[in-house]
Amino acid sequence: MRFLGISKYNKKLLQLKFQSKPDILRKCSTKESYLHNFGSEPFQYLNVGQVLKSTALKYPDRESIISCNERTRLTFSETLYKVDKLAAGFMNLGLQKGDRVGIWSPNYEFWYITMLAIARSGLVCVALNPAYQLPELEYCLNKVGVKAIVAPEVFRKQKHYEILMNLVNRNSTSSLKHVIIASDKKLLNAKRYRDVLDIASESDIAEIDKLQSSISPNTCYNIQFTSGTTGKPKAARLSHFSLVNCGYDMGKRQELNLRYSRICVNNPLFHGYGIIITIMNCLNHGATMILPSPHFNPEESLQAIVNENCNIIYGTPTMFVDLISKQRELNVNLPSINIANTAGAICTPNLVKDIQKHLNVTKVRSIYGLTETTAAVFQSLPNDENETLENSVGYISDHTEVKVVDGSGNPVPFGQPGELCIRGYMTLLDYYDDVEKTKEVLGVDQWFKTGDQFVLYENGYANIVGRLKEMIIRGGENIYPREIEDFLNTHPDIKETHVVGIPDERMGEEVGAFIRLKERSKSVTLNDVRKFCEGRLSHFKIPRFVVIVEEFPRTLSGKIQKYKFVDVFKNELEDAIKSN
Incomplete structure (x- = not known):
């Protein structure tokens, strides 16, 4: 998945004000398109579960998640306890460190709890698109050997339980041992989510905390499926370390470290925008996630912004178009919004202005990244003006190297288009069980080839010109x-x-x-x-x-x-x- 920023290639970027600390940005002595942002702070050598524990100790009574549709809310201390209960439940099912656990669901509280329980138990979180149909789901489960899956019984027309039972009855997913359904019903050949949550004893729960020191931040924690040009999804493996530090860096760019933030989450949780840009941002900085509804609904989102006094909105440009349209219709009395964060596609200059005007937003911020780079490579700086936003995808992320090369792999001059390549802690470990595909994009020198045509500027900003691939x-x-x-x-x-x-x-x-x-x-x-x-x-x-x-x-x-x-x-x- 690409996380695209705002607007198009524009040479005015060459004259825009330099916003970063110049002593942390390094470039070639020549005019070749290469930059290295050393970062202003050291890395955090922690796994995801340790970040949760740290935040729960720092902000025990602060709300971590509010699910408006479910009418539930949890503080960080309540979240930690519930997460460890589920993690202990996973252990009682016989799941072991490194086993893959899938989450196949729209935005519910249990998605968030399950993701963090997977982290605290040393398992691997496999994020699955809730829109997947049977053949797509079957391929993904078999590709990475998912041993347990958590899903709702049904959502709208999508019959999750029925599809899973079809796979189980056909014995087409040999690795799948546990189907866990978030439902009050006792369903044949499936376990209830709440029963798995409740099977662990207090001593089992205590053991989860002891387990954390044995979970290396360098190990794989998250598998994200990203389609290739052949049409078959590739399974990108991402580490605890990359999720933790990307979440910290992105949250800092959005100034979550400077004030308490309540974020209206419109984007789905299953991909990088949800897992890294949303959950990991909030987890690192003690921000509160507000889920207006399981699936994006602009009217419910506007109501959630008002009822929960949100001061940040997350969404794709399409979602912001729909929010603006609904706001024009309803004219809701919205609170002052500090930031609207957009990712997932290009955001036009007119849309930036409409977001500010109709949604009462002070700043619009953008992100460019890929699934394989743990979401963010370029992102807005806190003081970026609209002119910068309208003409770039943002400023190079901390602890990141980038270069733009020609067809022979040689860096082109600044301001000239070529293929963007990235090197840093955030790049994928590899594609699961796919050595050849990994070699195609990740060289022995660890430069990741994006396949995107970019222009890089000396001041640290960049823009996407087009796509070398044919992705829509x-x-x-x-x-x-x-x-x-x-x-x-x-x-x-x-x-x-x-x-x-x-x-x-x-x-x-x-x-x-x-x-x-x-x-x-x-x-x-x-x-x-x-x-x-x-x-x-x-x-x-x-x-x-x-x-x-x-x-x-x-x-x-x-x-x-x-x-x-x-x-x-x-x-x-x-x-x-x-x-x-």
Whole structure:
């Protein structure tokens, strides 16, 4: 997943005010695009569970999480006790250090407790998109050998328990030993979450605290799935150390260390924005997380901001568009908001202004990062002005090296585009059980190749120009065309499919499928494609637009020229958009 900042490449960045301490930024003596931010503070050599304990001791009575939909709230001391109860419950199930435990759910209190219990018990947290359908879930569980999974029984149309039982009954996930369902019902072949929480004795709970010193910060704690160009998700392994220090650094950039913050959390918890930018930020700095609803609902978010007196809002640009639209409709009397933090996609200058105007926000802040870099590489500085925000993805993170290279791997001059490469504590350990894919992106010198085309400036700021890969970013969700293309090509009437991102004001990009049919007499409509995808692809991957074509633009050597699709098929696409 990419965490993108604000606006486009702009040479005005070269003249913008230098905001950082110059003595911690190092660059080449030449004009090559290389920078190293040494950082202003030392690292924290702690695991995630130790950070929780430290914060609970420092702020025992401060609220750690409030779930508005569930009408629950926990202080940090209550959180620590509940987390250790669940961690002890995991141990009583026979789970051992290093075992993988999946969380497959929208935003509930148990997501937060489970994630931290996994940390305190020395297990590995496998974050799963709650929109996954059976084939996607099956692949991920088998890929990393998940031994236990925690999920709700059902959420909206997604029948989590039913899907899991389908896998269990087919014996298609040999590693999966425990299905834990957050439900009051006693369900066949599943354990109730509350029962696992309550099986441990007080002595078992005490043992969890003793376990912390044996959990090395350097070990893997979190596995994040990130799709590759082949369409099959890769499993990026991230360490306790990277999550702890990224969370601390990002929280400091958002000034969580300077004041008590109550954060309205609109983004889902399952990916980097939720786990690192949200949970780890709050955990490091004693901030309170407010979950308005399990799934983003702008009206409930506005109400939560008022009822819980939030002073920070987290969300993707798409979410902020919806919040502004709902605020214009309801005209809620919002409190003063210190910061609106945006990540997941490009945020336009007009949206920055609308966020400030309509949501009563003082500062808008942005982040650029990737799943493989534990979320943040560039992020706004506390005193950045709107002009900086509108023309950059932020300033290089602490303890980070970056360079921009040409096709031969040589650094280009500052201000020139090339591929962004990153080196530092935050890069992934590796892709789980995938040596070849790891070697493709992470060299022996530990430089990580992002595949993103960037421009780097001497003053520490940067901007994304384009993507070397063909990834579509729809409302903060990363979508790789190849997966959808391969799936649609299994349709009996489809001969060839190519999927591209279609510019969209609200979502950033929408999924457009350009299709050649096996027989011209056949007919395949958008509705046909959607029905074919339902239950087999996540909802955000299902094409919004379908265009039937006879031929695709190609090079002389026969290669498809995707970048020409929107122009070549302009009329057909306009008809598809109008009929949508």
